[in-house]
Amino acid sequence: MSQSIQGRDDADGLPALDELDRSVYEWQMWAEGIGELGQRKLKSASVLISRVGGVGGTVAFQLAAAGVGKIILAHAGPIKQSDLNRQLLMTYDRIGQSRVETARTRLLALNPRLNVEIYDENVSEQNAEALVRNASIVVDCAPLFEERFAMNRAIVNQGKPMVECAMYEYEGSLTTILPGTTACLACLSPIAPTAWRREFPVFGAVAGTVGCLAAMEVIKLITGVGETLSGSMLVMDLATTTFSRRKIHKNQNCSVCKDCEQNFTD
């Protein structure tokens, strides 16, 4: 294969791997369906992660380890003591300092060649479109439905896939939204559940489990390996170690995605 001077392959536009890439990712390139092409797809990808808490921080860490080229992080505010039971990118010595700055430092310690773009703000109706524009895939890990609905609207408008993942107490849920093809978040619930509260019971191991599964959804979306959770929702109860995969459907009257005609080949 011929290489351009920017390290891009002339034929497919994906970045080339260098010797360090081949050395670091050697063992995962042995996985069926990955190889050099899959690793180049990962290197080419840019993933937006909404919040770097217990779930999102784990997603970011796993994707940084897997060799995703660019990670965009959005999360407002400084680290608090009560973050430290689950937000594994945060450290005790940085309490009071920026979460996204700390996350970037931790991710670069693992993968110094990762391109990390940070925003010290949470997703909102005002910034969602701009944040999504710079990403090829979105991972939604926000604790407020307002943020999730804003992100959902933006990914539907821009036709970008989103891994929608969440946890509560010992439970987790996960689906992959392909606008125009699968149910969007508003298809499932056009309004926030009345019982939801900003502060919720959480163990780091539950959030981290959901985060690892979400990272695998992203890896599958990027590389085309396996089968994503598009069209279904994985629901897990880690108190009883029970997993179920439920079918979900588009709502034909959904105010967000009913006119969306994007089709994915996933």
Add this chain to the structure above:
Amino acid sequence: MLIHVRFDSQVRRLAGCNRISIDVNSSTSLEQIVQQVAKEGTEQLRSTLLDDQQSLRSSILVFLDDDLVAKDQPLVLREGLELTLTTLISGG
């Protein structure tokens, strides 16, 4: 006939149990089933499941044997059927 209604996530917390069984007939609608469930529970459970007009809230997800049910979808009820009532969660 007896059907089973399972609760997940926050609905389970409010219901205080994993599952109840209720007696229905073949013409009972989904909304009537949820109204019957709500009668058995606390005011907080009722207001989570139903709005002030006693209509099923759009934030409630209903699964029939792990398949999402549209709120206006007529149900074919049978003895022993299991519905799950839940909501989306948002913890991150």
